[in-house]
Amino acid sequence: MLKEIGRNDLCWCGSKIKYKKCHESFDEKLLWYKTQGCIIPPRKIIKNQEQIIEIRKSGKINTAVLDFISEQIYIGMTTEQIDHLIYEKTVALGGIPATLNFEGFPKSVCTSINDQVCHGIPSSDVLLKDGDIINIDVSTIYNGFFSD
Template identity: 65%
Template sequence: MNLCRNDKCWCGSGIKYKNCHLNFDKKLKTLKNQGCIVPTRNLIKNKDQIEGIRKSAKINNGLLDLISENIKEGMTTEEINRLAHEYTIYHGGIPATLNYDGFPKSICTSINDEVCHGIPSEDIVLKNGDIINVDATTILNEYYSDASRMFMIGQVSDEARKIVETAKECLYKGIEAVKPWSFLGDIGAAVQEYAESNGYSVVRDFGGHGVGLDIHEEPFVFHFGTKGTDMILAPGMVFTIEPMINGGSHEIFIDEDNGWTAFTADGSLSAQWEHTILVTEDGMEIISK
């Protein structure tokens, strides 16, 4: 679409193109001519969309806060699921994972050697020493937000505590790499370097993703890779960073019975933290955490 300077901008802001994304497009064109991979227009959120994602994230953050206050030894993962579901519905949201591609619950609960997509159940009871990832995605007025947190139940081993803390540091190393007009590959490189320097591996089979107008959008966010590669990070992009860190090999397998839950192939512990990130004109903003 070729726009004149005084046409309304393609982003849907209602502002004249010259006052909105004209210079942005010029910069992307220059970068593309230099051989860089640049984001398409549909990956750039406008101010109204960003505000909608923020409002969704307020619910998503709130349900994870509620779980943080209540999670304990002896609790079933189904009880955690009910807390999240009821909180989300009460605040006007919709649990995005419920019935997504057949997933049966409103959150994911992944314990110890479960890497991701653990399914809540009345039969799974939290025990002293467990580590658990709770992953929540919320829809509010058709806007999506996504985040996950790790929880340590009772007295955990030094090994368990270290992987939980290191996984969180990996997340923040990735976030620190987010700068406008830098590269998506910078994120993966930062995560991988920190994880491997601490003796851990990074799961290859899953990664972060664009989010906001749908549960999974482009781009795919690798948590390993090479600095200065992959897509340009442009202001207005919204995506998750969610490194899954294993205590042993990065290899995983999917439970054949439920078709969802991923486990470490060698039985080692796994930990993950996830935030939703907005690239801004001068840095980044953590929207959901």
């Protein structure tokens, strides 16, 4: 599966770079892992340099939104307000909140408080109390690339 391409052929990943200068050594590494009994990822989830650059841009927006929201949190705030701020900031930075409408999820962020492990849905009924621990799980789509 991994060796049907010539070293001087263009790489299978779409980079327009010769295979030997692009993914050949990566594929050899995967082949070695396969011989060790490891499950190796399908090529469709392996990204090229251009795609990785876009993923990194998405991640930078995501990190900026996290930094932003961490400065906005206060006692008495609702998780709905957090959701609104996340939406506005993500869009202002050129992204789309990845959770919004993902498999029916109605909000732009997951807000999970105290013993709620994850996937809390922001609500105007949920107010932050002194001592609460909140997990704000931000994820972003930028130019079709996801970060979480």
